Amino acid sequence: MNRRKLLKTAGLAIAGGALVPLSSFALSSNSEIKPFHNDNLLQPVPGKRKLGTSLEVSSIGLGVQNMSRTYQTTVPFRPEMLNIIRTAFDKGVTLFDAAEAYGPFEVEKILGEGVAPFRNKIVIETKFGWNIEQETGKRLPGLNSRPEHIKLVVEGMLKRLRTDRIDLLYQHRVDPNVPIEDVVGAIQDLIKEGKVLHYGLSEPGSQTVRRAHKIYPIAAIQNEYSMLWRGPEKEIIPLCQELGIGFVPWSPLGVGFLTGAIDAGTRFAQGDIRANESRFSAENLPHNLALVDLLKNWGAQKQATPAQISLAWLLAQKPWIVPIPGTTQMAHMIENIGAENVKFTASELMEFNKQLDAIPILGERLPSFVQAFSDVEAPFKK
Incomplete structure (x- = not known):
């Protein structure tokens, strides 16, 4: 039985390995944002991890990308999204991921509102780099990491996130027209001003990582990584190991595939990126x-x-890997963070990987026009 059928059939969700009624999760149908009071579920996520040398976060974070619009193109109920964010914090989650491109702007606004009551107790990471008109949110062609644009983007981020600093700021994609030295220089200026505390890169070319890290230490790299897409194992993860950089996998559940919610008969709605993968x-x-x-057999x-x-x-691969599964359902968020309690022995992990290696994945992870923005090397400064 797949994830959604299991939860719907039983009227239950999984919290730390225990089955709990869905009614416990304050999934309200009205506009009131209800506090979350089920003491049986408010157990903190055990264990912390470090990104880079000093940025301590929970072992599992929360990606909020789809909280303004899901893969199925529906618009989630905003008060419920705020409940999910706040309950995640109650459960011990301290890393929350957004980007100016999500919405654009809307996801940062949702996150800013959601974490306002406990802003100083969590880590906010967000991303710049797409060519987005700051006044209107209109998407323009290509990328834009010009230093003056980065600084303008950050001012907007701070307002939307209702904060005075961004804990971890990523370049969303490497700009092929801007030397990474100029990008890091702009970020260093923002760090000196206290508006940014740490920085990272998303889907970068490996040589760009080395050049950036020489100028100022990178805290984390964010790439797609899961059992469905293991590309970072070839170069980026070993590079993180070498340089002491944390690694944050986006889409750690393979855009829903690894939850068991997709079967051979699944077809995707128009506008759902998975329809083009x-x-x-x-x-x-x-x-x-x-x-x-x-996964079901091991489960x-x-x-x-x-x-x-x-x-x-994912957690078993390296102690500095911190996945950020996203969801718009309370039960799934509770289920996801419960993964921290699932452990593999060394022999179990060896056997699991042996079975995993025997399953070749057919097809590409992204449409070619999207993939073209990954693994890009920044130009050298003239």
């Missing part, structure tokens, strides 16, 4: 579902869901 095509999807079968052994096995596997 060949790994989810009608030809490739049935083959790739062998990976979900693997039965570990008394965990496929999503929890997926996240636990």
